[in-house]
Amino acid sequence: MRRPLLVLLPLLLALSACAGATDGARPGGPVTPSSVPIDIGPSAQVAGNSMATGIVVEGRELVLFFWMAGNEPVFAQAVRDTGTGVVSQDVGMCRGGTGSDHKPPFLGLQQCVATDGSLIEFGAFRGTAARVTSQAEGATTEASFARWNQDTVTVFWLHRRGEPAPPATFYPDRGQTSPGPPEEYPLVTVYSAKGDVIASARIRPGIGEQKGG
DSSP states (O other): OHHHHHHHHHHHHHHHHHHHGGGSOOOOEEOOOOOOOOOOOTTOOEEEEEEEEEEEETTEEEEEEEEEETTEEEEEEEEEETTTOOEESOOTTEEEEEEOOOOTTEEEEEEEEETTSOEEEEEEEESOOSEEEEEETTEEEEOEEEEETTTTEEEEEEEEOSOOOOOOEEETTTTEEEOOOGGGSOEEEEEOTTSOEEEEEEOOOOOEEOOOO
């Protein structure tokens, strides 16, 4: 009676691992994503390789790319319909989210609350990474990352479950919005091959001026 159980045990463990992988999390590390054509109109031009992330929510895949504003790259995102292959800048896969008041070397840092409730975090920074992580709610998620082929810039992305980053709060007496305490927001950290921290930032909105009413 023991032999059939021993034979089935590896299969049961494999099925259990597959079941655990359906929560939206993806393994991280360096990748070589495919580049897909993106048309953002005559007023701008996509620069270099776009990056199909492999993060798919309800038939829509996140694609990251750069376009040039003069001599400066602008980090942007698009969506590929996995059924038709059509790529557009309609980012309807996000039902909410927040950007970050990032500073150099980061060129962008953002969290998308996807339509299925999962979280997608992505960004870009000047430099070369050996590891990129996001820490939130006591857990660390490894990001996938790739090199933009027009400059020494690394683009990264990850897909996880968790609580969305809190939005900024509007204070009428100040006439501005302010984020919560830093520890309430995901911490993105970039590491070198030696394990040293190259850069870190939180996906946390900045202080913004607004009109009450």
